[in-house]
Amino acid sequence: MAMVTHERRSGLPRPHRGLAAAWHDRRGFTLTELLVTLAIMGLVMAALVGVQVSGNTLVLTGENQAQAQQAARTAMLMEEDLRLVGYGYPPALTAITGASQTSITFWADLNNVSTTLSAALAAGAKTFTVAGGLGINPNDTIYLVNGSSSDALTVKTAVGTTITVNTGPVNAYPTGALVGRPLPVTYSWAGSTLSKDPGDGTGSQALATGVQVQQFSYFDTTDTAILTSNLAANLANIRRVAITMTAKSTAPNPCNARSFTVTTYVRPRNLP
Numbered sequence: 001m002a003m004v005t006h007e008r009r010s011g012l013p014r015p016h017r018g019l020a021a022a023w024h025d026r027r028g029f030t031l032t033e034l035l036v037t038l039a040i041m042g043l044v045m046a047a048l049v050g051v052q053v054s055g056n057t058l059v060l061t062g063e064n065q066a067q068a069q070q071a072a073r074t075a076m077l078m079e080e081d082l083r084l085v086g087y088g089y090p091p092a093l094t095a096i097t098g099a100s101q102t103s104i105t106f107w108a109d110l111n112n113v114s115t116t117l118s119a120a121l122a123a124g125a126k127t128f129t130v131a132g133g134l135g136i137n138p139n140d141t142i143y144l145v146n147g148s149s150s151d152a153l154t155v156k157t158a159v160g161t162t163i164t165v166n167t168g169p170v171n172a173y174p175t176g177a178l179v180g181r182p183l184p185v186t187y188s189w190a191g192s193t194l195s196k197d198p199g200d201g202t203g204s205q206a207l208a209t210g211v212q213v214q215q216f217s218y219f220d221t222t223d224t225a226i227l228t229s230n231l232a233a234n235l236a237n238i239r240r241v242a243i244t245m246t247a248k249s250t251a252p253n254p255c256n257a258r259s260f261t262v263t264t265y266v267r268p269r270n271l272p
Helices: 015-025 032-070 074-082 232-237
Strands: 096-098 103-108 127-131 141-146 149-159 161-166 176-182 183-190 193-197 205-208 210-219 240-248 259-266
Touching: 074 103, 074 183, 074 205, 074 240, 074 259, 096 232, 193 210
Parallel strands: none
Antiparallel strands: 096 103, 103 183, 127 161, 141 149, 141 176, 149 161, 183 193, 193 205, 210 240, 240 259
């Protein structure tokens, strides 16, 4: 008699033989697989580190470049001041009193304090009125100017638009004559520091550090360069000044330091 076997059925599907085999395969990773995985991870980590280093380098480069440019822009400040050489100062006098490759001294009213007489002034008069007296103080030296005539006076008191001086002028001056209040300004470079003395008694002040090169060049009335050896004898002939400045950032790592060079030319507007 034939035997009939009945297969028990349930509502769940039978597990696939391949999955079952994989479930029971607990051999783990081979050495080759581990080495390949580590190599791939190493490449990924190296790429990430490279990206981070490149990003940091770009940031440092940008910061150092900006620092160098900011220092070099001081040349633009000098350009603005040098353009005012002689402002408020008698044209018959020499406004540039000192010049070299590393420094320049000149008379100029950089604060725009100069004004004019609001009434005619007789010779020897010690009190007069001006159109605007703001910024003129006791002990200031002011200049009365009318064409080629001028007088340097020391202010005793300044109240509103009324000024009293210690000694009256030698010359008489008409209404509208210039009352100048210039100051002797000096720019100088020593070592890596560019300094400015505004001539107001506060002394020399550092404007920029990290200045590697600061050079002034001078040109006469025919726009011919004045030799350094002839500058002292040609101060009155200077009509154009060239400024060349190279500034370098002060990065801790010299490899990240950057430099920036500016060259500009100035023709003062108030020189005769």
